[in-house]
Amino acid sequence: MLARIAQELFWLGRDLTRAEHTARMLDGAFHADVVGGASGPGAPQPGIALSWNGVLAVIGAKPPAPGEEAAEGAVAEAAGYAPPGMLGRHEIAPLLTLDTDSPASVVSCVYRARQRARTLRDVISAEMWEALNSFYLSLGRYDLEAALATGPYSVYQEVKERCALFWGLLAKTMLRDEARSFLEAGGHIEEADMVLRMLRVASPAVDSDAGLGDSLQDHEAEALALLQAVGGFQAFRRHLRRVPTLASVSRFLLYESQYPVSVLASLEELRVALETADPMPRSAPPVLRLGRLIADLELQQRTGRASESLIEKLAIVQDELEVIDHEIDERYFAVAAVAAVHSGV
Amino acid sequence: MSVDELIDGYLIPEGSVDELLEDDGQPKAHVRSLVATLRRLGPEALAAAGLRRDAIFMQQGITFEVSGSNGERRDRPFPLDLVPRVLTASEWTVIKRGLAQRIRALNSFVDDVYHGREIVRAGIVPWSLIVSRPSFARPVHGVRAPGGVYAHVSGCDLVRGGDGSWRVLEDNVRTPSGISYVLENRLAMTRLVPELFAGQRVRPVEHYPSLLLEALQAVAPSPEADPTVVVWTPGPLNGAYFEHAFLARAMGIELVEASDLVVRDSICYMRTTAGLRRVHTIYRRLDDDFIDPLEFRSDSVLGVPGLVRAYRAGTVAIANAIGTGVADDKAIYHYVPEMIRFYLSEEPILENVPTYLLSDEKVRRWILGRLHEVVVKPTSESGGKGVFIGPQASADELAAEARLIEAQPELFIAQELVHLSTVPTETGNGRLTPRHVDLRPFAVFGDEIRIVPGGLTRVALTEGSMIVNSSQGGGSKDTWVLDDGDIGDALPVGIAAREPPRLPDVRYGGWHGQSQQQQQARS
Numbered sequence: 001m002l003a004r005i006a007q008e009l010f011w012l013g014r015d016l017t018r019a020e021h022t023a024r025m026l027d028g029a030f031h032a033d034v035v036g037g038a039s040g041p042g043a044p045q046p047g048i049a050l051s052w053n054g055v056l057a058v059i060g061a062k063p064p065a066p067g068e069e070a071a072e073g074a075v076a077e078a079a080g081y082a083p084p085g086m087l088g089r090h091e092i093a094p095l096l097t098l099d100t101d102s103p104a105s106v107v108s109c110v111y112r113a114r115q116r117a118r119t120l121r122d123v124i125s126a127e128m129w130e131a132l133n134s135f136y137l138s139l140g141r142y143d144l145e146a147a148l149a150t151g152p153y154s155v156y157q158e159v160k161e162r163c164a165l166f167w168g169l170l171a172k173t174m175l176r177d178e179a180r181s182f183l184e185a186g187g188h189i190e191e192a193d194m195v196l197r198m199l200r201v202a203s204p205a206v207d208s209d210a211g212l213g214d215s216l217q218d219h220e221a222e223a224l225a226l227l228q229a230v231g232g233f234q235a236f237r238r239h240l241r242r243v244p245t246l247a248s249v250s251r252f253l254l255y256e257s258q259y260p261v262s263v264l265a266s267l268e269e270l271r272v273a274l275e276t277a278d279p280m281p282r283s284a285p286p287v288l289r290l291g292r293l294i295a296d297l298e299l300q301q302r303t304g305r306a307s308e309s310l311i312e313k314l315a316i317v318q319d320e321l322e323v324i325d326h327e328i329d330e331r332y333f334a335v336a337a338v339a340a341v342h343s344g345v
Numbered sequence: 346m347s348v349d350e351l352i353d354g355y356l357i358p359e360g361s362v363d364e365l366l367e368d369d370g371q372p373k374a375h376v377r378s379l380v381a382t383l384r385r386l387g388p389e390a391l392a393a394a395g396l397r398r399d400a401i402f403m404q405q406g407i408t409f410e411v412s413g414s415n416g417e418r419r420d421r422p423f424p425l426d427l428v429p430r431v432l433t434a435s436e437w438t439v440i441k442r443g444l445a446q447r448i449r450a451l452n453s454f455v456d457d458v459y460h461g462r463e464i465v466r467a468g469i470v471p472w473s474l475i476v477s478r479p480s481f482a483r484p485v486h487g488v489r490a491p492g493g494v495y496a497h498v499s500g501c502d503l504v505r506g507g508d509g510s511w512r513v514l515e516d517n518v519r520t521p522s523g524i525s526y527v528l529e530n531r532l533a534m535t536r537l538v539p540e541l542f543a544g545q546r547v548r549p550v551e552h553y554p555s556l557l558l559e560a561l562q563a564v565a566p567s568p569e570a571d572p573t574v575v576v577w578t579p580g581p582l583n584g585a586y587f588e589h590a591f592l593a594r595a596m597g598i599e600l601v602e603a604s605d606l607v608v609r610d611s612i613c614y615m616r617t618t619a620g621l622r623r624v625h626t627i628y629r630r631l632d633d634d635f636i637d638p639l640e641f642r643s644d645s646v647l648g649v650p651g652l653v654r655a656y657r658a659g660t661v662a663i664a665n666a667i668g669t670g671v672a673d674d675k676a677i678y679h680y681v682p683e684m685i686r687f688y689l690s691e692e693p694i695l696e697n698v699p700t701y702l703l704s705d706e707k708v709r710r711w712i713l714g715r716l717h718e719v720v721v722k723p724t725s726e727s728g729g730k731g732v733f734i735g736p737q738a739s740a741d742e743l744a745a746e747a748r749l750i751e752a753q754p755e756l757f758i759a760q761e762l763v764h765l766s767t768v769p770t771e772t773g774n775g776r777l778t779p780r781h782v783d784l785r786p787f788a789v790f791g792d793e794i795r796i797v798p799g800g801l802t803r804v805a806l807t808e809g810s811m812i813v814n815s816s817q818g819g820g821s822k823d824t825w826v827l828d829d830g831d832i833g834d835a836l837p838v839g840i841a842a843r844e845p846p847r848l849p850d851v852r853y854g855g856w857h858g859q860s861q862q863q864q865q866a867r868s
Contacts (some may be wrong), residue, residue, distance in 0.1 A: 011855035018851070034535040034542045035549055059851055103853055116855060150390075151397060153536035197848055220552070237597025241571075243555045311846075318849075325852065 005123060006182045006277075007333040012116040013186025016132075016163055019109035021194040021230075023159035025055045026096055026106075028228040030152050032221075033089050052092040058197045059096065059104045093152060098144050106159055107144075110136055124183070125173035128166060135162035160231075181277035182332075185270055189325060192266035195230065195253055196318045199263075202226050203250065203311050223249040230261050250310060254317075255301035263317065264297050274328070286327035293320050351388055352769060352777045358809065360507045360764035363779055364430060375433050375827060378544050383428065386540065388775025394427055394537045395771065401536070407529055407587065424820030425530050427538055430768045430782060430802040434829040437798060440503065440511055443695030444786060445794045446685060448499050451518055451672040452790065453688040455495040458671055459486050464687055470680045477755075478677065479725050480519070480670030482633055484640040488657050490666040492564040494790050497664035498557070498628075500524075500800070503695070503784045505766040512698050512763065514783065516673040516681065518665060520630050523801040523821075524553055524787045525591040530801075530823040546828035548798035553787065554595035557628075560791025564662045565625035572625035575599045575615060577606070579631045579647050589630050608651030611658040626662040633667055675724040675758050676702060699761040703754040712759045713750065716743050720760045721750065732812065736762060765811050768822065770804055781805045782822065783813050799824035 029051055099105045103112075114136040121129050138158065147155050167187070174180045202222055223244040227233040236244055236252055239259065256262045260269075271290050275281040282288075297317070355370060357363045365376050372380035383391070402408065402422035409423055432440075457464050458475055459482075465472045475481060500521030502514045531550050535542065558574065565572030578589035580602055593600035605615050606624065614621035629636060635645040640653040655661045671677065679700045682693045703709045703721075712719060721733040733746050750757050767779035786800030802822040803813035813819040 008855055014854075030539070031535055034539045035531070035547065035551075057846065057848060104851065112853075112855070150394075151536060151539075154397070193851075197851075200846055200848060220555070224551070234594060234597070237595070239597075241558075241574075241597045243559065322849070329854075 001178050003333050003335045005120065005179070008116045008120055009123065009179055009182040010186035010328070010333070012113050012120065013183045013188075014190040015109045015113040015116070016166060017187045017190040018194065019106045019113070020160060020163040021191070022055075022059065022096060022104070022106050022109065023156040024231060025058060025198065025229045026093060027153065027156040028225055029055050030089065030093065030156075031228065032225055052089060054201045055096065056092055057201050058194070093148060094145065097148060097152075097155065107139055110139060110159075123179045125169065127173050128169045131162070131165045131169055135166070138162070176276070178277045181273045185273035185277065185328070188266045188270040188273060189321070189328075191261060192263050192270065193318070193321060195261060195263050195266070196314055196321065198226060198229055199250055199253060200311065200314045200318070202246070203314065204246075220244060220246075222246050226250075226253065232259060232261060235259050251301075254314075255297060257298075264294065264301070267294050267297070267321075277332070284331055286324050286331055289320070289324050289327060293317065293324070351384055351775075355769065355777065355779060357767055357779050358764070358781075361767050361779075361781065362505065362507060362509050363767045363769070364505070364782075365428075365769050376431050379429070379431065379541060382541055382543065383777075386538075390775070391427055391771055392775035395775070398422070398425060398427065398533060398537050401533065405529075407526075407533075409584070409587075423526060423529075424806065425526075425533060426770045426780075426804055426820050426822045427534070428769050428771060428777065429534065429541065429823040429825045430784075431825045431827060432799065433827055436511075437826045439694065440784075440786065441796050443511070443513075443693070444501060444788055444796055446689065446691060446694055447501065447513065447516070447681065448496055448518075448788050448790060448794055450681065450685040450688050451499070451516060452494065452496045454677075454684050455518075455666070455669050455672050456489070456493060457688075459488065459668060464684065467687065469683050469687055470677070474676060475671060478671050478674045480633065480668070480674055482641075482668030482671070484637075484653050485656070485666075485668045488667075490564075491566045491659065491662040492791075494564055494664075495666035495669045496672065497560055497564065497666075497790050499665075499788045499790070500785045501788075503786065504698070504763050505784075506698075507764040509766075510696070512696050513681070514698055514760075514763070515675070516678055517785070518673045519632065519670045520585075520665065521785065521787065522585040522588050522630075523785055523803075524797070525588040526821055527787065527797065527799065527801050527824070528553060528595075529591075530821060534823045545825070547825045548828050550797050550799060553789075553797045554592065556789045556791075556795050556797070557592070558596040558598070560789045560795075561626045561628055561662075561664055563791035564664065566659055566662055567625045569625075573598075573615075573623060574626040574628065575601045575606075575624055577601050577603075577627050577629040577631065579603075579635070583630075585630065592628070603647050603649050606649045606652070608649060608655045611651070611655045611660055613649070613652060613655045613661040624661060626664060628664045633670060636663075636667070675722055676755075679758070698763055701759045703750055703757045703759060709750070709754055713747055716747060718762065720762050721746060721757050722760065723756055724758055725756070734762070734811065763811075765805075765813075768802070768804065770806070770820075770822075772806070772808075778808070780808070781811045781813065784824065798826035 032051060095102055096104060097106050100107055100111070102108060114132055117124060117129055117132045144155065170180065170183065174183075202225070220243065223246045224233070226246075226249050227236050227244060230253065232253070233244075236249065236259075239252065239256065240248060242248065252259060252262065254263050257265050257268065259265060267290060271287060271294065274284065274287050274290070278284045278287060300313075352366070352370060355366065357366070357368060364373075365380065366372060399422040402425070403420070407423050408420040454464065462472065464470050465475070496518040498521065499516070499518045500523065501516050503511050504514045505511055527550055561574045562572050565574065574596070575598055576589055576593040576596070578586060578600055580586070583589070590600055599605075599615065601615055606627075607614050607616060607621065609621070613624045613627070615624050631647060634642045635647045637650060637652040638645045638648045639650050641648070652661075652663075653667065656663055656667060678697065679702055682697055685691055685693045701708045701712055703712060715735075717735045717738065719735045721735070723731040733742075735743070738746065765781035765783060768782050769777035770780035772778045772780070782802050782804045784800055784802050786796055788794055788796045802824045804820045804822055805811055805813045806818055806820045810818075
């Protein structure tokens, strides 16, 4: 198939998955913010690393210049505004949800996905296109800013449902061909990347013990926030039947192949997709590298021992994933990428 | 919106205290910012949030069945009022200590009743009264529950009288329900009216399933590290099935019915696709009467034959333990303050509502003389059934009740009327009026007693009514315990606040660059 089409499919999958994860994380941050109350003047939640600044860090987005939105005094604080320099609910939630200027926002992700789908209408099924298009239209239909202020829950709920609808229609209506594989590959690599990012933000920086040791015990609030941010609380509970601790949740989200959103499970799905799409997967650098990464993770899961600390481990996995990402670019889209650079000039 | 529009004509009923507002309509000190936010929102926003609430509750299936006037049954969204009830940290500390004390005493009482009967020999509670209770369970005489814990889960009903003091109205150590509404109410409030939480620190409740699971695992008779715990429901037709499923889901354990359990050689198993699997702890949500047809009601089809045998053999823990109901009988309630003194050598922190046993001739004469002032309850009913409120009864009703009491005095107790406190409640169009409330905090007893901050506040939605049971048209409120820095109840605090690590930016990619799009559009 055309390299350009493959690349658009791949990024359509990524954009949609990113929108969903961002919505879930924001929903979680919002919940933690509300139940945690005002712990101090604008201070980030103690113990909850997936707070507003945490979500920002996951996306790697740049906060607007401090002090830009001058929110003064105790009144603003009581209303949930952070003092200048400290970003809170009222800055970050709209920035990452509605702001069309911010490429990381949910709305921007959906907008890009829909733009891509427009050029893919002959490739994806009509039902998928309609689902995505009506998703895009629904975001413009009502006053999102007001909805976000009164009940952000319903906004994020809608994002989750619309994304699920798209993937559900894909499963039902799209041929299991190369196109579908690239679309799914994009979804899976983005999923793995987002979960890795979340884990890195949520894990304590100082991690004396090797791997997932006792030092991570009992960060229950943090562990719950992580599970909430992937919608995996119930799956975790059914799997482990134990009080979630940061250590057990991190292990679950990294290694548990029974859980579809874990890093390992996403990577395995990614491999399946690439092997389907690639006519010669045995000589494809991204597939080979991916295979080594998966084997490495499986070995660690079985032995329960890693030579590095969790935080280092996560960084290594993510670096490796980035290399795989570039290798995917190289192998399948390189021709297209060059063309894009030329036409962009 | 002015406060006047929101609480226009707010009149606190004679004899009651309001928990949010002073007599002159000004907010109390600890809820000033909450009331200010309510004023800012105004009636329209409250009414709109109410509509969203009903839609969400219907969608999530948080409903209960009511029978309409023509006898048809239909689902209604669980009535959650959007104005929270707020307790200060110091108030809560008293309640928490008082409840823990009371539950320790009740637990000792159950153990005593089925073993040494010290309290009977000391002449404090008459043995004839204990054995005549319907919930007294002969089959477990001499059986010590694993860990010595009988009342694993309890939910005592508290009320706040006209003098502002807290009293215990009723003990509930069988299968108290309502905790699922506490958790769902909090979740719904954070989604529907997040504004109300601004500027306050409300103690979390969402760790209840973890507490419960830990307690149930702690009492499991098993040397193994990973005991199997199940929730046992009578079935989907039970009124509290939603809660049974909720708890099983939140704890990640199996929700079983009687047909899933089997006892072989005094060991309890559940039937799984991988064959029989041993069960160590059963959190049962049905009464003693039904759990084992071999020992209790032989016509029970909800029970597991042989379960009591397994329990006696000590191979399975049952929560709450069999026979615990004897401690929450309304006739035994009268003796609880004495129990606290007897078993713990402490003075009760929470008082009883003055209660009279009508089997005593002299007391009965006196009560019958002032029947129009007191409340009369049947001893073996629950859910607000058969409660007779003297001051609201007509002359005919008074005479009828007097005849009932004369006929079988031992079936009734009389209590002084408590003027339940009120809390502003939305009663249509977003306007607030005072409604009476009680409080049911939930305690979990495993290795130690843990109580979830707050509890279920039930509210009588009919004006002037003091019957708060949801089967009688009651609603509920989210109950806040404010945090004043004492983190005794808080979740274990995680790592200190810190800067998140710097991660590489997310990538953006694809074929269509923006400049290319612009050119395409122009060409």
